Amino acid sequence: MRRLILNEYPGPSGSLSLGSKEYRYLVRVLRLQIGEQFRALLPNGKEALFTITAIGKSGLEVALVKDIGPLPESAIADEERRATLPPLPPIILCQALPKGQKMDLIVRQAAEAGVSHIIPFISQHSVPRLDKSTAQQKLERWNRIIKEARQQSGSDVTTRIEPITDMKGLLEFWEQQKKITPNSQAILLHQDPLAQGTLHGYLEGNIQSVHIAVGPEGGFSDEEAAQCIEHGFKPLLLGVNVLRTETAAIFATAAVQVLLLEKASWILSNNSIV
Incomplete structure (x- = not known):
């Protein structure tokens, strides 16, 4: 509403x-x-x-x-509809800065979808290189977009966006979150099949929060992917097509939400997956 x-x-x-x-x-x-x-x-x-x-x-x-x-x-x-839905753990979107105005679209879609936090960061393949003044202007604009998106969608989630950081800052944020919510899960979207894990498998158990890391155009570098995996991120390949970064962000968010909302129906009593 x-x-x-x-x-x-x-x-x-x-x-x-x-x-x-x-x-x-x-x-x-x-x-x-x-x-x-x-x-x-x-x-x-x-x-x-x-x-x-x-x-x-x-x-x-x-x-x-x-x-x-x-x-x-x-x-x-x-x-009444909201009362029938199970409570969802916070979903944190870790988004590498893309080109142009794509981040505006990503922020809007994430807020409408009920993402709890957005962590914008500059990765090795990110084209934007922002000074402090420009970064602050971007942050103010994104906060306005979040407010408009929440008003339009009626989202009950207070979406927050953090100041722009880098890969080191992102990993520090994740390590801090693990201390607060030890049963959190971090997923690294990658264009190469680095592991055989599935999204269903990653979301099993009592998940306290889900972090989704999305790269810019060109994806994550091998070095960045290795860093994330070393810190506990689980690599995931969504489908067979290479998605645009703005598509991957909302695609992964929606997939995580649907699986968490319907968790009771796809986990059997013996913890096998349907």
Whole structure:
């Protein structure tokens, strides 16, 4: 269900002034009018209901609804559907920077899919070489894309993107995560069949988080692949076709999600795989 994501709380009276970005989303995209209500996520992650009280040329005034009242049928159906799904462990997408604007698409798709963390990093085959100023601008843009994607998709997952790092930083992040969640799994997408392991096999057991490492155009170098494997990443070849990096990212994320959601149906009592 679509929900506006707010960066600030309403005042003591419950009123809140929203700017051009929120105006564009509520008025231009959702086509809401004065007196209509919408749901929003507060900075603490809690959901609230607001009413539009005034619409200007590029902004609007809203008021917190004290008595939310019954949920609409669409919202009830959405909550009932979510209640039937098993809880998913966090999925962390480790994405080597691709050329051009491809990272924007990857970030948007990952946020819509409910990825928990995105770790952008520069690998040996990455073409972009960013200075600090450009890297910060990219990070701010990606955070805006994440917010828009979560609003559009209604994702309950607070997708976070880390500052751009390198392979060393990525491996340090993974080692730290293993200390926090020892039953985590890391998967290295590689264009060559480096191992015979399957995605089903890698996701067996009580998985606490799943890290998916995707290379740039040209994939990972042999040296990088060896480094990742040494740190516990499991190499995986998805199908027989060589996928574009932006395709591989969402393809692998979707595959992991589906397998985790349907885990109970493909693991038998003797732990064999159907």
